[in-house]
Amino acid sequence: xxxxxxxxxxxxxxxxxxxxKPAYSxxxxxxxxxxxxxxxxxxxxxxxxxxxxxxxxxxxxYRYVPSRDDLIELMADHLMGEIDLKDVPTGDWRSDxxxxxxxxxxxxxxxxxxxxxxxxxxxxxxxxxxxxxxxMGVLDPLVPIDENLALMAILNGYVEGxxxxxxxxxxxxxxxxxxxxEWTGRNYPYLRQLLDSGKYPIFTRIALDARQPRLDxxxxxxxxxxxxxDCIEAALPRPAED
Amino acid sequence: xxxxxxxxxxxxxxxxxxxxKPAYSxxxxxxxxxxxxxxxxxxxxxxxxxxxxxxxxxxxxYRYVPSRDDLIELMADHLMGEIDLKDVPTGDWRSDxxxxxxxxxxxxxxxxxxxxxxxxxxxxxxxxxxxxxxxMGVLDPLVPIDENLALMAILNGYVEGxxxxxxxxxxxxxxxxxxxxEWTGRNYPYLRQLLDSGKYPIFTRIALDARQPRLDxxxxxxxxxxxxxDCIEAALPRPAED
DNA sequence: CTCCACTGGGTATGCTGTACGCAGAAGTTG
DNA sequence: CAACTTCTGCGTACAGCATACCCAGTGGAG
Numbered sequence: 001x002x003x004x005x006x007x008x009x010x011x012x013x014x015x016x017x018x019x020x021k022p023a024y025s026x027x028x029x030x031x032x033x034x035x036x037x038x039x040x041x042x043x044x045x046x047x048x049x050x051x052x053x054x055x056x057x058x059x060x061x062y063r064y065v066p067s068r069d070d071l072i073e074l075m076a077d078h079l080m081g082e083i084d085l086k087d088v089p090t091g092d093w094r095s096d097x098x099x100x101x102x103x104x105x106x107x108x109x110x111x112x113x114x115x116x117x118x119x120x121x122x123x124x125x126x127x128x129x130x131x132x133x134x135x136m137g138v139l140d141p142l143v144p145i146d147e148n149l150a151l152m153a154i155l156n157g158y159v160e161g162x163x164x165x166x167x168x169x170x171x172x173x174x175x176x177x178x179x180x181x182e183w184t185g186r187n188y189p190y191l192r193q194l195l196d197s198g199k200y201p202i203f204t205r206i207a208l209d210a211r212q213p214r215l216d217x218x219x220x221x222x223x224x225x226x227x228x229x230d231c232i233e234a235a236l237p238r239p240a241e242d
Numbered sequence: 243x244x245x246x247x248x249x250x251x252x253x254x255x256x257x258x259x260x261x262x263k264p265a266y267s268x269x270x271x272x273x274x275x276x277x278x279x280x281x282x283x284x285x286x287x288x289x290x291x292x293x294x295x296x297x298x299x300x301x302x303x304y305r306y307v308p309s310r311d312d313l314i315e316l317m318a319d320h321l322m323g324e325i326d327l328k329d330v331p332t333g334d335w336r337s338d339x340x341x342x343x344x345x346x347x348x349x350x351x352x353x354x355x356x357x358x359x360x361x362x363x364x365x366x367x368x369x370x371x372x373x374x375x376x377x378m379g380v381l382d383p384l385v386p387i388d389e390n391l392a393l394m395a396i397l398n399g400y401v402e403g404x405x406x407x408x409x410x411x412x413x414x415x416x417x418x419x420x421x422x423x424e425w426t427g428r429n430y431p432y433l434r435q436l437l438d439s440g441k442y443p444i445f446t447r448i449a450l451d452a453r454q455p456r457l458d459x460x461x462x463x464x465x466x467x468x469x470x471x472d473c474i475e476a477a478l479p480r481p482a483e484d
Numbered sequence: 485c486t487c488c489a490c491t492g493g494g495t496a497t498g499c500t501g502t503a504c505g506c507a508g509a510a511g512t513t514g
Numbered sequence: 515c516a517a518c519t520t521c522t523g524c525g526t527a528c529a530g531c532a533t534a535c536c537c538a539g540t541g542g543a544g
Contacts, residue, residue: 007428007429007431007432008429008432010432011431011432011435018510018511018512018519018520018521019509019510019511019519019520019521019522020508020509020510020511020520020521020522020523021509021510021511021522022521022522022523023522023523024523046499046500046501047500047501047502048499048500048501051524056523056524057523057524057525058501058502058524058525059502059503059504059523059524059525059526060522060523060524062501062502062503063521063522063523063524067501067502068500068501068502115360116360118357118358118410118413124432124436129436129441129442129445130442132442132444132445133441133442133443133444133445136444137444140444145444145447145448145451146451149448150462150465150466150469151469153400153403153404153407153466154396154399154400154466154469154470154473156403157396157399157400157401157402157403157404158395158396158399158400159399160399160403161395161398161399161402161403162395162399165395168360171360186249187249187250189249189253190249190250190252190253190366193253194366194371199371199375200371200372200374200375201375202374202375202378202379202382202387203371203374203375205387206387206391209387209388220392223392224392224395224396227392227393227396227473227477228396228473230473230476231396231469231470231472231473231476234472234473234476235469262489262490262491262492262539262540262541262542263491263540263541263542264490264491264492265491265492266492288530288531288532289531289532289533290530290531290532293493298492298493299492299493299494300493300494300532300533301492301493301494301495301533301534301535302491302492302493304532304533304534305490305491305492309532309533310531310532310533
Protein backbone atom coordinates (compact mmCIF):
# COMPACT_ATOMS: atom_id res chain seq x y z
CA UNK A 1 0.00 0.00 0.00
CA UNK A 2 2.63 2.52 1.03
CA UNK A 3 4.82 1.16 -1.76
CA UNK A 4 2.27 1.84 -4.43
CA UNK A 5 2.55 5.58 -4.12
CA UNK A 6 6.13 5.57 -5.35
CA UNK A 7 5.85 5.07 -9.06
CA UNK A 8 9.53 5.46 -9.58
CA UNK A 9 12.87 4.65 -8.02
CA UNK A 10 13.62 8.38 -8.12
CA UNK A 11 10.51 9.25 -6.14
CA UNK A 12 11.16 6.73 -3.40
CA UNK A 13 13.20 8.30 -0.60
CA UNK A 14 16.40 6.43 0.16
CA UNK A 15 15.81 6.46 3.89
CA UNK A 16 12.98 7.14 6.28
CA UNK A 17 13.69 9.66 9.00
CA UNK A 18 13.43 7.38 12.00
CA UNK A 19 15.02 4.19 13.23
CA UNK A 20 18.53 2.80 13.53
CA LYS A 21 21.28 3.99 11.24
CA PRO A 22 21.70 1.92 8.11
CA ALA A 23 24.99 0.16 7.52
CA TYR A 24 25.10 0.70 3.76
CA SER A 25 23.77 3.12 1.17
CA UNK A 26 22.26 3.15 -2.29
CA UNK A 27 25.39 4.75 -3.68
CA UNK A 28 27.59 2.07 -2.13
CA UNK A 29 25.41 -0.72 -3.51
CA UNK A 30 25.23 0.90 -6.94
CA UNK A 31 28.99 1.30 -7.12
CA UNK A 32 29.58 -2.29 -6.08
CA UNK A 33 27.14 -3.50 -8.72
CA UNK A 34 28.81 -1.39 -11.40
CA UNK A 35 32.20 -2.77 -10.38
CA UNK A 36 31.00 -6.35 -10.76
CA UNK A 37 29.23 -5.67 -14.04
CA UNK A 38 32.35 -3.99 -15.45
CA UNK A 39 34.57 -6.98 -14.84
CA UNK A 40 32.21 -9.96 -15.01
CA UNK A 41 29.21 -8.75 -16.98
CA UNK A 42 25.78 -7.60 -15.94
CA UNK A 43 24.50 -11.16 -15.54
CA UNK A 44 27.13 -11.74 -12.85
CA UNK A 45 25.78 -8.83 -10.83
CA UNK A 46 23.18 -10.89 -8.97
CA UNK A 47 21.69 -9.67 -5.74
CA UNK A 48 23.62 -12.26 -3.74
CA UNK A 49 26.89 -11.40 -5.48
CA UNK A 50 26.46 -7.68 -4.92
CA UNK A 51 25.59 -8.23 -1.29
CA UNK A 52 28.68 -10.39 -0.83
CA UNK A 53 30.79 -7.65 -2.46
CA UNK A 54 29.87 -5.16 0.24
CA UNK A 55 29.78 -7.76 3.02
CA UNK A 56 26.01 -7.76 3.50
CA UNK A 57 23.41 -10.47 3.52
CA UNK A 58 21.55 -11.00 0.28
CA UNK A 59 18.20 -9.73 1.50
CA UNK A 60 19.65 -6.62 3.06
CA UNK A 61 19.84 -4.98 -0.35
CA TYR A 62 16.06 -4.86 -0.52
CA ARG A 63 16.10 -2.36 2.34
CA TYR A 64 17.74 0.07 -0.07
CA VAL A 65 16.41 -0.87 -3.49
CA PRO A 66 12.95 -2.23 -4.32
CA SER A 67 14.06 -4.60 -7.06
CA ARG A 68 16.97 -5.59 -9.24
CA ASP A 69 15.47 -3.72 -12.20
CA ASP A 70 15.45 -0.54 -10.17
CA LEU A 71 19.04 -1.15 -9.16
CA ILE A 72 20.00 -1.42 -12.81
CA GLU A 73 18.31 1.89 -13.41
CA LEU A 74 20.43 3.37 -10.63
CA MET A 75 23.51 1.87 -12.23
CA ALA A 76 22.69 3.34 -15.64
CA ASP A 77 22.16 6.78 -14.19
CA HIS A 78 25.36 6.44 -12.20
CA LEU A 79 27.21 6.02 -15.49
CA MET A 80 25.77 9.20 -16.89
CA GLY A 81 27.28 10.94 -13.89
CA GLU A 82 30.73 10.06 -15.18
CA ILE A 83 30.31 12.39 -18.13
CA ASP A 84 31.94 15.67 -17.28
CA LEU A 85 30.75 18.70 -19.22
CA LYS A 86 31.09 21.34 -16.56
CA ASP A 87 32.40 24.10 -18.83
CA VAL A 88 29.88 23.36 -21.58
CA PRO A 89 28.54 25.26 -23.47
CA THR A 90 31.71 27.14 -24.38
CA GLY A 91 30.24 29.00 -27.33
CA ASP A 92 31.86 26.65 -29.87
CA TRP A 93 28.98 24.23 -30.44
CA ARG A 94 31.00 21.93 -32.64
CA SER A 95 33.72 21.24 -30.13
CA ASP A 96 31.14 20.99 -27.34
CA UNK A 97 29.23 18.28 -29.15
CA UNK A 98 32.45 16.54 -30.13
CA UNK A 99 33.44 16.44 -26.51
CA UNK A 100 30.05 15.13 -25.45
CA UNK A 101 30.16 12.40 -28.09
CA UNK A 102 33.65 11.34 -27.12
CA UNK A 103 32.82 11.14 -23.44
CA UNK A 104 29.62 9.25 -24.04
CA UNK A 105 31.44 6.73 -26.19
CA UNK A 106 34.23 6.37 -23.63
CA UNK A 107 31.68 5.69 -20.91
CA UNK A 108 30.08 2.98 -23.02
CA UNK A 109 33.42 1.36 -23.68
CA UNK A 110 34.30 1.44 -19.98
CA UNK A 111 30.98 -0.20 -19.07
CA UNK A 112 30.03 -2.51 -21.93
CA UNK A 113 27.12 -4.04 -20.01
CA UNK A 114 25.15 -0.83 -20.53
CA UNK A 115 24.24 -2.17 -23.98
CA UNK A 116 22.31 -5.02 -22.39
CA UNK A 117 20.61 -2.90 -19.73
CA UNK A 118 17.38 -2.22 -21.58
CA UNK A 119 16.44 0.75 -19.44
CA UNK A 120 19.44 2.76 -20.48
CA UNK A 121 17.83 5.20 -22.84
CA UNK A 122 14.74 6.87 -21.50
CA UNK A 123 15.78 6.72 -17.85
CA UNK A 124 14.88 10.01 -16.31
CA UNK A 125 17.35 9.83 -13.47
CA UNK A 126 19.00 13.01 -12.17
CA UNK A 127 22.32 12.52 -13.93
CA UNK A 128 20.61 11.73 -17.22
CA UNK A 129 18.42 14.80 -16.90
CA UNK A 130 21.38 16.99 -16.05
CA UNK A 131 23.15 15.68 -19.13
CA UNK A 132 20.17 16.50 -21.32
CA UNK A 133 20.22 20.04 -19.99
CA UNK A 134 23.90 20.49 -20.71
CA UNK A 135 23.99 18.90 -24.15
CA MET A 136 20.82 20.44 -25.46
CA GLY A 137 21.94 23.73 -24.00
CA VAL A 138 24.65 23.77 -26.67
CA LEU A 139 22.29 24.23 -29.62
CA ASP A 140 19.47 25.80 -27.65
CA PRO A 141 20.48 29.38 -28.48
CA LEU A 142 20.69 28.50 -32.17
CA VAL A 143 17.61 26.46 -33.07
CA PRO A 144 14.04 25.91 -31.85
CA ILE A 145 13.50 23.11 -29.40
CA ASP A 146 11.92 20.73 -31.89
CA GLU A 147 14.85 21.09 -34.25
CA ASN A 148 17.24 20.58 -31.35
CA LEU A 149 15.49 17.33 -30.49
CA ALA A 150 15.68 16.14 -34.09
CA LEU A 151 19.41 16.90 -34.32
CA MET A 152 20.12 15.25 -30.98
CA ALA A 153 18.30 12.14 -32.19
CA ILE A 154 20.76 11.93 -35.07
CA LEU A 155 23.81 12.58 -32.91
CA ASN A 156 22.78 10.23 -30.12
CA GLY A 157 21.77 7.60 -32.61
CA TYR A 158 25.18 7.70 -34.22
CA VAL A 159 27.14 7.68 -30.96
CA GLU A 160 25.11 4.95 -29.33
CA GLY A 161 24.94 2.87 -32.46
CA UNK A 162 28.69 2.97 -32.96
CA UNK A 163 29.37 2.25 -29.30
CA UNK A 164 26.80 -0.52 -29.19
CA UNK A 165 28.28 -2.31 -32.15
CA UNK A 166 31.78 -2.23 -30.72
CA UNK A 167 30.65 -3.17 -27.24
CA UNK A 168 28.46 -6.07 -28.32
CA UNK A 169 31.29 -7.94 -29.96
CA UNK A 170 33.55 -7.15 -27.01
CA UNK A 171 30.98 -8.65 -24.67
CA UNK A 172 30.68 -11.72 -26.84
CA UNK A 173 34.43 -12.21 -26.65
CA UNK A 174 34.40 -11.76 -22.89
CA UNK A 175 31.55 -14.23 -22.48
CA UNK A 176 33.37 -16.87 -24.46
CA UNK A 177 36.25 -16.66 -21.98
CA UNK A 178 38.73 -16.65 -24.87
CA UNK A 179 41.30 -14.08 -25.86
CA UNK A 180 40.33 -11.91 -28.80
CA UNK A 181 42.71 -13.80 -31.08
CA GLU A 182 41.32 -17.18 -30.07
CA TRP A 183 37.81 -15.90 -30.60
CA THR A 184 38.61 -14.57 -34.05
CA GLY A 185 40.24 -17.87 -34.88
CA ARG A 186 37.27 -19.86 -33.72
CA ASN A 187 34.95 -17.80 -35.87
CA TYR A 188 37.18 -18.03 -38.90
CA PRO A 189 35.57 -21.14 -40.42
CA TYR A 190 32.19 -19.43 -40.58
CA LEU A 191 33.69 -16.29 -42.08
CA ARG A 192 35.47 -18.37 -44.69
CA GLN A 193 32.27 -20.20 -45.53
CA LEU A 194 30.49 -16.90 -46.06
CA LEU A 195 33.22 -15.55 -48.29
CA ASP A 196 33.52 -18.77 -50.29
CA SER A 197 29.78 -19.03 -50.86
CA GLY A 198 29.95 -16.03 -53.19
CA LYS A 199 26.48 -14.96 -52.09
CA TYR A 200 27.69 -11.90 -50.22
CA PRO A 201 29.95 -9.85 -52.47
CA ILE A 202 29.65 -6.60 -50.53
CA PHE A 203 30.16 -8.28 -47.18
CA THR A 204 33.22 -9.92 -48.69
CA ARG A 205 34.64 -6.56 -49.72
CA ILE A 206 33.99 -5.24 -46.22
CA ALA A 207 35.74 -8.18 -44.60
CA LEU A 208 38.73 -7.95 -46.91
CA ASP A 209 39.14 -4.19 -47.29
CA ALA A 210 38.38 -3.36 -43.70
CA ARG A 211 41.13 -5.51 -42.30
CA GLN A 212 43.40 -2.53 -41.81
CA PRO A 213 40.96 0.21 -40.83
CA ARG A 214 39.49 -2.04 -38.16
CA LEU A 215 42.61 -1.47 -36.13
CA ASP A 216 41.73 2.12 -35.33
CA UNK A 217 38.06 2.15 -34.50
CA UNK A 218 38.60 5.49 -32.82
CA UNK A 219 39.49 7.10 -36.12
CA UNK A 220 36.53 5.49 -37.83
CA UNK A 221 34.29 6.89 -35.12
CA UNK A 222 35.79 10.35 -35.38
CA UNK A 223 35.38 10.40 -39.14
CA UNK A 224 31.70 9.47 -38.92
CA UNK A 225 31.22 11.96 -36.12
CA UNK A 226 32.51 14.83 -38.24
CA UNK A 227 30.01 13.83 -40.92
CA UNK A 228 27.20 14.00 -38.38
CA UNK A 229 28.43 17.39 -37.17
CA ASP A 230 28.48 18.57 -40.79
CA CYS A 231 24.90 17.45 -41.02
CA ILE A 232 24.01 19.46 -37.93
CA GLU A 233 25.86 22.48 -39.26
CA ALA A 234 23.84 22.34 -42.47
CA ALA A 235 20.63 22.43 -40.45
CA LEU A 236 21.71 25.50 -38.47
CA PRO A 237 20.57 28.97 -39.56
CA ARG A 238 23.39 30.97 -41.15
CA PRO A 239 25.35 33.25 -38.88
CA ALA A 240 25.42 36.97 -39.70
CA GLU A 241 28.13 36.74 -42.36
CA ASP A 242 27.67 35.07 -45.76
CA UNK B 243 33.55 -32.73 -28.47
CA UNK B 244 31.40 -32.89 -31.57
CA UNK B 245 29.62 -29.78 -30.34
CA UNK B 246 32.81 -27.78 -30.04
CA UNK B 247 33.42 -27.72 -33.75
CA UNK B 248 30.30 -25.66 -34.38
CA UNK B 249 31.26 -22.19 -33.28
CA UNK B 250 28.00 -20.76 -34.40
CA UNK B 251 24.29 -21.51 -34.61
CA UNK B 252 24.56 -20.90 -38.36
CA UNK B 253 27.27 -23.50 -38.77
CA UNK B 254 25.43 -26.22 -36.88
CA UNK B 255 23.30 -28.29 -39.24
CA UNK B 256 19.64 -28.38 -38.28
CA UNK B 257 19.43 -32.15 -38.63
CA UNK B 258 21.79 -35.07 -38.90
CA UNK B 259 21.26 -37.37 -41.87
CA UNK B 260 20.24 -40.49 -40.04
CA UNK B 261 17.60 -41.49 -37.54
CA UNK B 262 13.84 -41.10 -37.13
CA LYS B 263 12.10 -38.10 -38.59
CA PRO B 264 11.83 -35.16 -36.25
CA ALA B 265 8.40 -33.94 -35.23
CA TYR B 266 9.25 -30.24 -35.26
CA SER B 267 11.66 -27.84 -36.93
CA UNK B 268 13.83 -24.86 -36.12
CA UNK B 269 11.59 -22.60 -38.17
CA UNK B 270 8.50 -23.78 -36.31
CA UNK B 271 10.13 -23.23 -32.96
CA UNK B 272 11.45 -19.82 -33.97
CA UNK B 273 8.06 -18.68 -35.19
CA UNK B 274 6.35 -19.85 -32.02
CA UNK B 275 8.92 -18.02 -29.92
CA UNK B 276 8.46 -14.83 -31.94
CA UNK B 277 4.70 -15.09 -31.55
CA UNK B 278 5.00 -15.34 -27.76
CA UNK B 279 7.55 -12.54 -27.53
CA UNK B 280 5.36 -10.26 -29.65
CA UNK B 281 2.36 -10.56 -27.37
CA UNK B 282 3.86 -11.23 -23.94
CA UNK B 283 7.43 -9.97 -24.14
CA UNK B 284 10.73 -11.73 -24.58
CA UNK B 285 10.94 -12.74 -20.94
CA UNK B 286 7.73 -14.74 -21.38
CA UNK B 287 9.29 -16.78 -24.17
CA UNK B 288 10.82 -19.37 -21.86
CA UNK B 289 11.82 -22.76 -23.16
CA UNK B 290 8.89 -24.40 -21.39
CA UNK B 291 6.41 -21.87 -22.72
CA UNK B 292 7.66 -22.19 -26.29
CA UNK B 293 7.58 -25.97 -26.06
CA UNK B 294 4.02 -25.85 -24.75
CA UNK B 295 3.06 -23.54 -27.64
CA UNK B 296 3.99 -26.16 -30.23
CA UNK B 297 2.85 -29.09 -28.09
CA UNK B 298 6.29 -30.47 -27.30
CA UNK B 299 8.03 -31.35 -24.07
CA UNK B 300 10.35 -28.73 -22.67
CA UNK B 301 13.55 -30.64 -23.29
CA UNK B 302 12.67 -31.50 -26.86
CA UNK B 303 13.63 -28.01 -28.00
CA TYR B 304 17.25 -28.74 -27.22
CA ARG B 305 17.22 -31.28 -30.06
CA TYR B 306 16.84 -28.35 -32.44
CA VAL B 307 18.60 -25.47 -30.74
CA PRO B 308 21.67 -25.63 -28.52
CA SER B 309 20.61 -22.91 -26.10
CA ARG B 310 18.08 -20.19 -25.50
CA ASP B 311 20.60 -17.54 -26.54
CA ASP B 312 21.00 -19.24 -29.88
CA LEU B 313 17.25 -19.37 -30.27
CA ILE B 314 17.07 -15.63 -29.68
CA GLU B 315 19.65 -15.18 -32.41
CA LEU B 316 17.42 -17.23 -34.72
CA MET B 317 14.48 -15.05 -33.74
CA ALA B 318 16.37 -11.83 -34.47
CA ASP B 319 17.43 -13.07 -37.89
CA HIS B 320 13.89 -14.22 -38.58
CA LEU B 321 12.76 -10.62 -38.10
CA MET B 322 15.25 -9.35 -40.64
CA GLY B 323 13.60 -11.72 -43.10
CA GLU B 324 10.42 -9.68 -42.84
CA ILE B 325 12.06 -6.73 -44.55
CA ASP B 326 11.18 -6.84 -48.20
CA LEU B 327 13.51 -5.01 -50.58
CA LYS B 328 13.29 -7.26 -53.57
CA ASP B 329 13.24 -4.50 -56.19
CA VAL B 330 16.04 -2.55 -54.50
CA PRO B 331 18.19 -0.88 -55.77
CA THR B 332 15.90 0.97 -58.15
CA GLY B 333 18.40 3.61 -59.17
CA ASP B 334 16.84 6.24 -56.90
CA TRP B 335 19.04 5.87 -53.83
CA ARG B 336 17.05 8.28 -51.75
CA SER B 337 13.76 6.49 -52.08
CA ASP B 338 15.51 3.14 -51.66
CA UNK B 339 17.01 4.14 -48.34
CA UNK B 340 13.76 5.75 -47.26
CA UNK B 341 12.00 2.50 -47.92
CA UNK B 342 14.62 0.51 -46.04
CA UNK B 343 14.40 2.83 -43.05
CA UNK B 344 10.63 2.68 -42.98
CA UNK B 345 10.54 -1.09 -43.14
CA UNK B 346 13.19 -1.48 -40.49
CA UNK B 347 11.33 0.82 -38.16
CA UNK B 348 8.04 -0.97 -38.85
CA UNK B 349 9.67 -4.29 -38.01
CA UNK B 350 10.94 -2.90 -34.72
CA UNK B 351 7.51 -1.57 -33.82
CA UNK B 352 5.90 -4.90 -34.64
CA UNK B 353 8.41 -6.75 -32.45
CA UNK B 354 9.34 -4.45 -29.57
CA UNK B 355 11.27 -7.16 -27.74
CA UNK B 356 14.05 -6.87 -30.30
CA UNK B 357 15.32 -3.88 -28.30
CA UNK B 358 16.06 -6.16 -25.34
CA UNK B 359 17.63 -8.95 -27.41
CA UNK B 360 21.24 -7.96 -27.05
CA UNK B 361 22.41 -10.02 -30.02
CA UNK B 362 20.33 -8.11 -32.50
CA UNK B 363 22.98 -5.98 -34.11
CA UNK B 364 26.03 -7.87 -35.22
CA UNK B 365 24.22 -11.13 -35.83
CA UNK B 366 25.57 -12.54 -39.02
CA UNK B 367 22.58 -14.69 -39.82
CA UNK B 368 21.56 -15.26 -43.44
CA UNK B 369 18.70 -12.77 -43.48
CA UNK B 370 20.82 -10.11 -41.84
CA UNK B 371 23.60 -10.69 -44.36
CA UNK B 372 21.18 -10.57 -47.26
CA UNK B 373 19.86 -7.27 -45.93
CA UNK B 374 23.36 -5.85 -45.74
CA UNK B 375 23.93 -6.79 -49.36
CA UNK B 376 20.73 -5.14 -50.51
CA UNK B 377 21.00 -1.95 -48.49
CA MET B 378 24.67 -1.33 -49.07
CA GLY B 379 24.12 -2.17 -52.71
CA VAL B 380 22.18 1.08 -52.96
CA LEU B 381 25.16 3.37 -52.43
CA ASP B 382 27.78 0.91 -53.61
CA PRO B 383 27.92 2.30 -57.16
CA LEU B 384 28.33 5.82 -55.82
CA VAL B 385 30.89 5.72 -53.02
CA PRO B 386 33.84 3.62 -51.87
CA ILE B 387 33.10 0.85 -49.40
CA ASP B 388 34.53 2.65 -46.37
CA GLU B 389 32.40 5.68 -47.05
CA ASN B 390 29.39 3.44 -47.54
CA LEU B 391 30.01 1.90 -44.13
CA ALA B 392 30.30 5.29 -42.50
CA LEU B 393 27.05 6.52 -44.04
CA MET B 394 25.22 3.35 -43.09
CA ALA B 395 26.40 3.77 -39.52
CA ILE B 396 24.68 7.14 -39.44
CA LEU B 397 21.50 5.89 -41.09
CA ASN B 398 21.24 2.74 -39.00
CA GLY B 399 22.07 4.64 -35.85
CA TYR B 400 19.25 7.06 -36.49
CA VAL B 401 16.68 4.42 -37.41
CA GLU B 402 17.52 2.11 -34.55
CA GLY B 403 17.84 4.90 -32.04
CA UNK B 404 14.46 6.34 -32.92
CA UNK B 405 12.83 2.92 -32.94
CA UNK B 406 14.50 1.91 -29.69
CA UNK B 407 13.31 4.98 -27.86
CA UNK B 408 9.73 4.50 -28.93
CA UNK B 409 9.77 0.79 -28.28
CA UNK B 410 11.35 1.01 -24.84
CA UNK B 411 8.58 3.15 -23.43
CA UNK B 412 5.98 0.96 -25.13
CA UNK B 413 7.51 -2.09 -23.45
CA UNK B 414 7.52 -0.35 -20.10
CA UNK B 415 3.83 0.37 -20.48
CA UNK B 416 3.11 -3.22 -21.46
CA UNK B 417 5.09 -4.56 -18.51
CA UNK B 418 3.17 -2.43 -16.06
CA UNK B 419 -0.06 -4.04 -17.26
CA UNK B 420 -1.74 -0.63 -17.39
CA UNK B 421 -3.29 1.21 -20.29
CA UNK B 422 -1.19 4.00 -21.73
CA UNK B 423 -3.40 6.64 -20.08
CA GLU B 424 -3.13 5.01 -16.66
CA TRP B 425 0.62 4.72 -17.04
CA THR B 426 0.99 8.37 -18.00
CA GLY B 427 -1.19 9.29 -15.05
CA ARG B 428 0.85 7.25 -12.65
CA ASN B 429 4.04 8.92 -13.80
CA TYR B 430 2.57 12.37 -13.62
CA PRO B 431 3.66 13.15 -10.03
CA TYR B 432 7.30 12.59 -10.93
CA LEU B 433 7.03 14.69 -14.07
CA ARG B 434 5.41 17.48 -12.07
CA GLN B 435 8.15 17.29 -9.47
CA LEU B 436 10.78 17.66 -12.18
CA LEU B 437 9.04 20.61 -13.77
CA ASP B 438 8.42 22.33 -10.42
CA SER B 439 12.00 21.89 -9.27
CA GLY B 440 13.12 24.45 -11.83
CA LYS B 441 16.38 22.58 -12.27
CA TYR B 442 15.61 21.38 -15.76
CA PRO B 443 14.48 24.30 -17.91
CA ILE B 444 15.15 22.64 -21.26
CA PHE B 445 13.48 19.40 -20.25
CA THR B 446 10.54 21.48 -19.12
CA ARG B 447 10.28 23.14 -22.52
CA ILE B 448 10.43 19.72 -24.18
CA ALA B 449 7.68 18.34 -21.97
CA LEU B 450 5.43 21.35 -22.50
CA ASP B 451 6.08 22.17 -26.16
CA ALA B 452 6.24 18.60 -27.34
CA ARG B 453 2.80 17.73 -26.05
CA GLN B 454 1.26 18.15 -29.49
CA PRO B 455 4.00 16.86 -31.80
CA ARG B 456 4.30 13.69 -29.73
CA LEU B 457 1.03 12.55 -31.21
CA ASP B 458 2.53 11.88 -34.63
CA UNK B 459 5.79 10.13 -33.99
CA UNK B 460 5.73 8.94 -37.58
CA UNK B 461 6.05 12.48 -38.86
CA UNK B 462 8.82 13.22 -36.39
CA UNK B 463 10.68 10.18 -37.63
CA UNK B 464 10.20 11.11 -41.27
CA UNK B 465 11.46 14.62 -40.66
CA UNK B 466 14.62 13.40 -38.98
CA UNK B 467 15.08 10.80 -41.68
CA UNK B 468 15.07 13.44 -44.41
CA UNK B 469 17.76 15.29 -42.49
CA UNK B 470 19.86 12.14 -42.39
CA UNK B 471 19.32 11.61 -46.11
CA ASP B 472 20.38 15.20 -46.73
CA CYS B 473 23.51 14.42 -44.80
CA ILE B 474 24.17 11.40 -46.99
CA GLU B 475 23.51 13.42 -50.13
CA ALA B 476 26.07 15.99 -49.06
CA ALA B 477 28.67 13.25 -48.73
CA LEU B 478 28.00 11.89 -52.21
CA PRO B 479 30.18 12.96 -55.13
CA ARG B 480 28.39 15.40 -57.41
CA PRO B 481 26.58 13.93 -60.40
CA ALA B 482 27.59 15.13 -63.89
CA GLU B 483 25.57 18.35 -63.80
CA ASP B 484 26.30 21.35 -61.55
C1' DC C 485 16.76 -59.17 -40.58
C1' DT C 486 19.77 -56.69 -36.96
C1' DC C 487 21.81 -52.70 -35.30
C1' DC C 488 22.24 -48.32 -33.38
C1' DA C 489 21.96 -43.36 -34.06
C1' DC C 490 18.54 -40.86 -33.27
C1' DT C 491 13.91 -39.35 -31.25
C1' DG C 492 10.71 -36.91 -27.64
C1' DG C 493 10.43 -36.13 -23.01
C1' DG C 494 10.65 -37.12 -17.70
C1' DT C 495 13.44 -36.12 -13.80
C1' DA C 496 16.84 -33.55 -11.30
C1' DT C 497 20.16 -29.74 -10.28
C1' DG C 498 21.77 -25.41 -9.33
C1' DC C 499 20.88 -21.06 -10.21
C1' DT C 500 17.86 -16.83 -9.86
C1' DG C 501 14.81 -12.85 -7.71
C1' DT C 502 12.37 -12.04 -3.84
C1' DA C 503 8.30 -12.81 -0.03
C1' DC C 504 8.16 -13.39 4.81
C1' DG C 505 9.32 -13.11 9.44
C1' DC C 506 12.35 -12.51 13.36
C1' DA C 507 15.58 -10.78 16.99
C1' DG C 508 17.69 -6.84 18.22
C1' DA C 509 19.14 -1.86 17.81
C1' DA C 510 18.12 2.92 17.85
C1' DG C 511 15.26 6.87 18.04
C1' DT C 512 11.01 9.10 20.36
C1' DT C 513 8.12 10.00 24.07
C1' DG C 514 6.83 9.81 28.83
C1' DC D 515 15.39 6.94 33.31
C1' DA D 516 11.99 3.43 31.05
C1' DA D 517 8.57 2.08 27.58
C1' DC D 518 7.32 1.85 23.04
C1' DT D 519 7.69 2.19 18.17
C1' DT D 520 10.09 1.82 14.01
C1' DC D 521 13.48 0.30 11.50
C1' DT D 522 17.61 -2.68 10.99
C1' DG D 523 20.29 -6.75 8.77
C1' DC D 524 19.52 -11.19 7.48
C1' DG D 525 18.16 -16.48 7.60
C1' DT D 526 14.87 -19.32 5.56
C1' DA D 527 11.82 -20.61 1.91
C1' DC D 528 9.74 -20.83 -2.62
C1' DA D 529 8.61 -20.63 -7.38
C1' DG D 530 10.50 -20.37 -11.81
C1' DC D 531 14.34 -20.56 -14.81
C1' DA D 532 17.92 -22.96 -18.23
C1' DT D 533 19.61 -27.08 -18.88
C1' DA D 534 22.43 -31.80 -17.75
C1' DC D 535 21.38 -36.48 -17.79
C1' DC D 536 18.93 -40.51 -18.83
C1' DC D 537 15.78 -43.77 -20.93
C1' DA D 538 12.50 -46.31 -23.74
C1' DG D 539 11.18 -46.40 -28.28
C1' DT D 540 11.71 -45.60 -33.47
C1' DG D 541 13.09 -46.15 -38.12
C1' DG D 542 16.72 -45.87 -41.67
C1' DA D 543 21.26 -48.32 -43.07
C1' DG D 544 23.77 -52.48 -43.79
